[in-house]
Amino acid sequence: MRHDPPTPVEAPTPDPRSDRPDVLTGGAAVVPIESARAGRHPNGTPDRSNATTDGTAEVAAGDGTTAVLEGQVVFVDQPGHDLPDWRTDLEAKARTRQPIVPTWLRSRTEAVDTLRWVGWHYLHVSGYQLTRTPLYAGRMAVRAPRGFFRLVGGFIRWTFDLEGQPVRMATVQKADPEAYLKLSRQRDARVRLRVWVAGLTVLTLLILAVIVANQPTMVQWAALAAIVAVLGIIGKPADRPLIERAVVPSAVEKLTSDIVIRSLTVLGISGINSAMTKNPKDAIRFVAPITRDGPGWRADIDLPYGVTVADVMDKRDRMASALRRPLGCIWPEGDNTIHEGRLILWVGDKDLSKTVVKSPLVKAARHDVFKGIPFGSDPRGRAVTVPVIEHNVLMGSQPGQGKTASVRVLASGAALDPSVELWIHELKGTGDLDPHEQNCHRYVSGIEDEAIAYAADSLTLLRKEVMRRAAALKALPPDLCPDKKVTRQIADMRSLGLHPLVAIFDECQNLFAHPEYGDKAGDDAEFIIKLGRALGVVLILATQRPDKDSLPTGISANVSIRFCLRVAGQIENDMILGTSAYKNGIRATLFVPGPPKDGGDAGTGYLVGATSMPKVVKTAYLDTAATQKIADRAHALRSGAGMLTGHAAGQRPEQVTPTFDLLADILAVVPTAEAKVWNELVVDRLAELRPEIYGPWADLEGGAKTGQLTTALKPYGIKTMQVWGTPEGGGKGANRIGIARDDILNAVTHRDKKRATEAAS
Numbered sequence: 001m002r003h004d005p006p007t008p009v010e011a012p013t014p015d016p017r018s019d020r021p022d023v024l025t026g027g028a029a030v031v032p033i034e035s036a037r038a039g040r041h042p043n044g045t046p047d048r049s050n051a052t053t054d055g056t057a058e059v060a061a062g063d064g065t066t067a068v069l070e071g072q073v074v075f076v077d078q079p080g081h082d083l084p085d086w087r088t089d090l091e092a093k094a095r096t097r098q099p100i101v102p103t104w105l106r107s108r109t110e111a112v113d114t115l116r117w118v119g120w121h122y123l124h125v126s127g128y129q130l131t132r133t134p135l136y137a138g139r140m141a142v143r144a145p146r147g148f149f150r151l152v153g154g155f156i157r158w159t160f161d162l163e164g165q166p167v168r169m170a171t172v173q174k175a176d177p178e179a180y181l182k183l184s185r186q187r188d189a190r191v192r193l194r195v196w197v198a199g200l201t202v203l204t205l206l207i208l209a210v211i212v213a214n215q216p217t218m219v220q221w222a223a224l225a226a227i228v229a230v231l232g233i234i235g236k237p238a239d240r241p242l243i244e245r246a247v248v249p250s251a252v253e254k255l256t257s258d259i260v261i262r263s264l265t266v267l268g269i270s271g272i273n274s275a276m277t278k279n280p281k282d283a284i285r286f287v288a289p290i291t292r293d294g295p296g297w298r299a300d301i302d303l304p305y306g307v308t309v310a311d312v313m314d315k316r317d318r319m320a321s322a323l324r325r326p327l328g329c330i331w332p333e334g335d336n337t338i339h340e341g342r343l344i345l346w347v348g349d350k351d352l353s354k355t356v357v358k359s360p361l362v363k364a365a366r367h368d369v370f371k372g373i374p375f376g377s378d379p380r381g382r383a384v385t386v387p388v389i390e391h392n393v394l395m396g397s398q399p400g401q402g403k404t405a406s407v408r409v410l411a412s413g414a415a416l417d418p419s420v421e422l423w424i425h426e427l428k429g430t431g432d433l434d435p436h437e438q439n440c441h442r443y444v445s446g447i448e449d450e451a452i453a454y455a456a457d458s459l460t461l462l463r464k465e466v467m468r469r470a471a472a473l474k475a476l477p478p479d480l481c482p483d484k485k486v487t488r489q490i491a492d493m494r495s496l497g498l499h500p501l502v503a504i505f506d507e508c509q510n511l512f513a514h515p516e517y518g519d520k521a522g523d524d525a526e527f528i529i530k531l532g533r534a535l536g537v538v539l540i541l542a543t544q545r546p547d548k549d550s551l552p553t554g555i556s557a558n559v560s561i562r563f564c565l566r567v568a569g570q571i572e573n574d575m576i577l578g579t580s581a582y583k584n585g586i587r588a589t590l591f592v593p594g595p596p597k598d599g600g601d602a603g604t605g606y607l608v609g610a611t612s613m614p615k616v617v618k619t620a621y622l623d624t625a626a627t628q629k630i631a632d633r634a635h636a637l638r639s640g641a642g643m644l645t646g647h648a649a650g651q652r653p654e655q656v657t658p659t660f661d662l663l664a665d666i667l668a669v670v671p672t673a674e675a676k677v678w679n680e681l682v683v684d685r686l687a688e689l690r691p692e693i694y695g696p697w698a699d700l701e702g703g704a705k706t707g708q709l710t711t712a713l714k715p716y717g718i719k720t721m722q723v724w725g726t727p728e729g730g731g732k733g734a735n736r737i738g739i740a741r742d743d744i745l746n747a748v749t750h751r752d753k754k755r756a757t758e759a760a761s
């Protein structure tokens with residue numbers, strides 16, 4: 001069956017700016033929508049249109065026949081040149097502006113470091129050469145006779161033009177009298193002049209010799225030394241330099257476009273390989289010249305269409321092999337403000353994992369946290385500061401990758417600002433932060449329940465503190481606090497109680513995953529993170545177990561600064577660095593596990609939220625001795641300023657949550673002989689044991705009382721069951737909800753084992 005031709009329609013009015021003709025010149029075609037609809041097959045299958053040059057379009061009708069659409073056909077691809085918006089054009093140019101002041105001069109620390117390095121370098125070179133002057137003098141003396149003969153021989157050869165002799169002989173052998181005569185005449189003319197010059201030179205030297213002979217001995221020795229030096233230099237064997245190198249030349253190969261292309265094509269990325277096969281010249285484009293950038297080379301590259309920076313990041317080790325550099329020198333980065341395929345490849349001269357970053361805090365007399373805390377340096381050697389005021393920090397990694405070392409840096413920075421109230425909770429019990437105990441308003445180090453309860457108390461107190469501060473800030477006159485935020489000026493007015501309060505929870509998974517305190521602690525932390533920022537309350541959390549049980553999602557979703565050292569997989573990566581971080585190529589899985597001495601990347605991580613773009617940062621390393629020195633200095637500072645409070649001033653901690661161990665308490669009230677017991681009986685006995693804790697449970701009615709214990713036991717994985725029994729005062733036997741004593745005992749054994757393993761790791 002053949003369709004009726006569709007009703008002719010008007011094509012859209014042509015763009016007046018374009019000189020597009022109405023004839024078809026190629027490219028894909030747009031058929032006016034009404035025509036296309038009219039030409040659709042009744043069963044709804046879309047038709048395929050072919051543009052024709054007479055202003056009609058043929059439409060496959062689906063039954064093998066062709067319908068002709070009348071009207072004007074408009075092309076998708078417009079002829080003529082692009083007409084980019086001039087402002088967009090300028091903005092694009094502005095993004096690629098080269099800095100007027102070189103990058104190393106823009107940071108004071110970096111400039112000082114570079115100048116210091118250059119100074120030391122040349123001092124070393126000068127010292128090295130000066131100590132070797134006797135050796136060089138000896139060498140020159142030995143070489144001087146050969147130099148003398150070379151000089152005299154060369155002088156004679158020049159004077160009598162002996163270099164031309166072989167050519168002249170060749171003309172004789174070829175029996176070419178004309179050429180021979182020409183060359184001989186040239187030689188005679190030369191020799192005539194050169195004999196005069198040579199004679200004058202010899203005469204001058206004789207006069208100089210007579211003058212020197214009449215000079216004091218010192219001058220004579222100096223002249224002799226100069227002559228020996230000159231002859232020594234002339235007499236140098238071709239393969240033996242006079243001066244030794246103070247610095248072995250660097251083996252670092254200059255990064256060139258060929259090397260970069262070679263390294264990208266061996267990564268096994270199909271998008272790159274197929275683009276290279278189709279268009280080897282233009283598949284990988286360099287958007288700026290390859291330049292030196294800090295202690296390394298930087299190449300700005302547009303990857304082939306469809307290839308993302310994340311694809312390349314995954315193959316960093318292969319790239320290192322292709323570039324013949326250690327892995328710690330290869331730092332590919334994306335710039336997705338431009339597009340997903342813009343790769344900034346930085347190849348360092350030094351392996352980052354072998355670099356130990358020094359902290360300026362080691363020598364600082366004091367520090368101002370409103371300026372952020374110096375944290376470490378990026379692979380290019382630029383100092384990186386972490387802002388803490390109005391921020392919260394979450395750090396994570398697998399064990400032994402430098403979390404605690406990073407926490408120490410932040411704790412030390414905070415301690416050196418006496419206006420900061422410092423609360424430290426180190427929930428592993430290894431004492432890594434003990435040096436700062438003397439500066440803390442609240443301090444605990446331990447993995448046992450008491451330590452966890454203390455940390456939970458801290459969060460309860462912090463929550464109250466946040467609410468108090470919110471009211472205090474609201475009450476401040478607008479001229480003092482126009483932005484409703486804590487400023488340095490407000491922080492210094494101690495009476496307002498709005499000074500910075502930095503609370504650190506290292507190994508926080510032990511708190512958030514705790515069966516008794518975990519849930520509430522998670523709620524409190526989330527509340528503090530959301531509201532405390534503008535009020536000067538800063539939470540710093542570090543965990544070695546970033547999963548949803550040990551790190552409530554409310555925390556990982558709301559924290560503002562994230563630092564992720566080496567982790568094993570995508571889930572942990574995104575828990576710390578935020579959803580989609582892995583997908584976007586921010587992958588802390590690329591770091592090598594282990595400490596630097598074993599070639600690992602401990603101390604190196606991705607920092608997100610502290611700088612405009614996510615950055616790889618190597619943290620400054622403070623060992624225990626350096627931390628102790630800083631802590632002692634901070635203590636003296638605080639003591640002088642009368643800022644030692646709470647724990648540091650020897651006050652007893654304020655206890656908010658009474659400490660209790662439910663499982664141990666149940667075992668205490670259920671004798672061994674009683675294998676199974678009703679919940680309600682257990683609750684009554686518990687209330688007798690600790691009325692302040694379990695009293696409210698016992699006050700609950702019937703089912704609620706039973707349910708309370710069931711709920712409290714759930715986090716331990718203990719299930720309740722139907723238990724046959726009789727009331728304690730006597731009465732009829734019945735089946736009611738209860739527990740088995742053995743289940744409690746097993747849970748305690750399991751918990752103790754787990755704690756012992758955690759303490760050992």
Ligand SMILES: Nc1ncnc2c1ncn2[C@@H]1O[C@H](COP(=O)(O)OP(=O)(O)OP(=O)(O)O)[C@@H](O)[C@H]1O
Binds near residue numbers: 356604620
């Ligand atoms: N910034 C750094 N520079 C150099 N080495 C570092 C750095 N940070 C950590 N290290 C090395 O890594 C080791 C482990 O660091 P750290 O104890 O901080 O790890 P961690 O992640 O806290 O371990 P755990 O999870 O077991 O507590 C250190 O002993 C040190 O040798």
